[in-house]
Amino acid sequence: MHTPLDYDAAIVELDRLVTAGGENVRKTVIGSSLDGRPLVMLDILESNVDETDVQRAVLTAGHHGMEPGGVRGCLKVLSWLIEGNGRSLLDCLHLRCIPMVNPDGLVIDNARNAHGANLDMNYQDEDGLTEPESKAVWKAVSEFQPDAAIDMHNYAATHSSVYIHPRNETPEDEEIAGRIVKRMYDRCAKHDFPMWEPPWLENYPANVISLCHRCYQEFHAFPIVTETNEAQFEPEEEAECGFLMASTVLDLAAETWPGHLDSGFPVQSVKSGYTTSLYARGKTATERRANRIELWQHRDYLEVRDIWPETANRYRVVLEAVKGYWTPRQGAGLRLRFPNGRTVRAVERDGIELEESPLDGYQVRTDSCSTYLYIDMSYLYGCTDVIVYLQEA
């Protein structure tokens, strides 16, 4: 059932959460709406944690004022992080949340802002930022450079849905997106919340550059849009459903994705072929983020070539894998993926054997279907080829 938001009650709840969060929550007013309502932002992070080594996620809701379910779900996520089981995430996650992007629309239950603008479509480019709400939001979000961006909506349909854009259009990245959606689907199914199954994840209209898509375009952030259905739900159920979807994504901040080197959102692989990809390296989440954004912003100058198997257990890597007008020298790695059942026996760089070492050699990870070999790019400059010897596991 569509039930408009009680705006004043939502503000009271936000203030209660700020108080409950103590030193872990910082409240900022980043601007005001056309009708003068405050645009409230919360930053949530365990106060004694080293901020250079945490994941960053942005959570927004209420772009469309007639979609109060998104805001309710967002408040539920905040409560979970501040005073519930989600608190344990706060030692590896900094969440920046703007729960009511369009307060004027929320008060009168109208999708648009007081200018009649659709804020969701106001992030196309710098010229597109015409509204005070979207300008303030984009400033706060772009300064933050998130690793993941979640935007919560709701609509009058019989099923909920989610849009996730795979990092790269490769089987691996589509598989990651699909596995995350499957987790959401399973969690929602347990609560009898019907959800459309993929392929909805890729169907966000291509001509809409929402906040999430802009974060993906500029920072290679993981973009997720949740749409909870309000057709047959009470407001509390709607909030629970949105919460289940958004918290599934936030949980990834503490997880090491199968086959990956570092924990956090699975966004470090920047440009991929099926077996060869470029990924961002770094000792801390901050270093990896900066390196990832640099790699991503130069992706048009980079070419990743697939590797050539010479025999089943001997692969030669063509080292013009990265070429162009710009080459990453720091903070980039080459990653090779082999079908499972084999391990890496040796890696040679121009005939010199590399050590298996996290500091100055190669590293290997496996998941249920693949073996992954990681080599820092800084060891590969000036050499003509790398030969990887595999053997049966």
Ligand SMILES: [Zn+2]
């Ligand atoms: Zn919407």
